[in-house]
Amino acid sequence: MDESTAGERLQKVLAGLGLGSRREIETWIGTERIRVNGELAHLGQRVSDDDVVEVDGRRVNIQRTSTTEVLVLNKAGGTVCTRSDPEGRKTIYADLPQLRHGRWISVGRLDIQTSGLLLLTNDGQLANRLTHPSTGLDREYAVRINRKLEDEELTQLKAGVESEGETLRFSDIRYYNGSDNNVWYHVVLMEGKNREVRRLFEAIGCVVSRLKRVRYGPVILPSWLRNGQWASMTRSDVRQIHRMLDLPYQVPKKSITKASKVAKTSCLLPYPKLGN
Numbered sequence: 001m002d003e004s005t006a007g008e009r010l011q012k013v014l015a016g017l018g019l020g021s022r023r024e025i026e027t028w029i030g031t032e033r034i035r036v037n038g039e040l041a042h043l044g045q046r047v048s049d050d051d052v053v054e055v056d057g058r059r060v061n062i063q064r065t066s067t068t069e070v071l072v073l074n075k076a077g078g079t080v081c082t083r084s085d086p087e088g089r090k091t092i093y094a095d096l097p098q099l100r101h102g103r104w105i106s107v108g109r110l111d112i113q114t115s116g117l118l119l120l121t122n123d124g125q126l127a128n129r130l131t132h133p134s135t136g137l138d139r140e141y142a143v144r145i146n147r148k149l150e151d152e153e154l155t156q157l158k159a160g161v162e163s164e165g166e167t168l169r170f171s172d173i174r175y176y177n178g179s180d181n182n183v184w185y186h187v188v189l190m191e192g193k194n195r196e197v198r199r200l201f202e203a204i205g206c207v208v209s210r211l212k213r214v215r216y217g218p219v220i221l222p223s224w225l226r227n228g229q230w231a232s233m234t235r236s237d238v239r240q241i242h243r244m245l246d247l248p249y250q251v252p253k254k255s256i257t258k259a260s261k262v263a264k265t266s267c268l269l270p271y272p273k274l275g276n
Helices: 010-016 022-030 124-131 151-159 196-203 235-244
Strands: 034-036 053-055 058-060 070-075 115-121 139-145 161-163 166-168 172-179 182-189 208-216 230-232
Touching (some): 010 022, 010 034, 010 124, 022 034, 070 235, 115 124, 124 235, 139 196, 151 161, 161 196, 166 196, 196 208
Parallel strands (some): 115 208
Antiparallel strands (some): 034 053, 053 058, 070 115, 070 230, 139 182, 139 208, 172 182
16 A cells, blocks of 8 residues: 555654644654654654564554543642652552553643643544643632732733733632631632642742642532542543534444543533533
């Protein structure tokens, strides 16, 4: 079969597995980090399930499944979002169910001290769409600080503050409850830059003592999901998210995990374009 029509482009296949962006993988090809069937890969190369692909000398299973799985994880504080940690700290992947094919891809990250909602999927295209700024999904956090804010400070945090050469802002901030030096607010961000919530409060002289993500776009952290635990999103919810993002969805015949705990209820709230 002619290479121009056989299979899919190598960078698309590897990006779909969550190994990196297409541009990053094109760079890996250019720096000779990838081999296909024992030969150095080249830009524009196409591969199929029968090909043997190696990245940095390690074989990658490129067999794709049409079944998309999404996990809702209540991340515990003190865990990291990397697959391995040189300091030996526990990673979020340690207790996740094992996939029959592919690997889990984190939809964004939370720093080691932040707890709460984290989504994971085996579908690189879905992960990329959920995290891309153009999709316009906001993130909501519950945050505990050491004092109640003045009206002028609330206005300032929504208007924007300068931090490390960046303009940071909340799209919304609301008082929740508390008193004295333990006051809770709910804040909303549109992107979620590195330590953005903490940096915003630091800019007005506040100390963040607790930070927990409670919503990612239409997905909420279920009240029944305990700290450190995960659940598979219902098929109905996964279908709804695909519809919202204009992605194709195929109803699976069975779960692709070896051990599955399906969510007790829907994890979705009414949201623009979700169709609720």
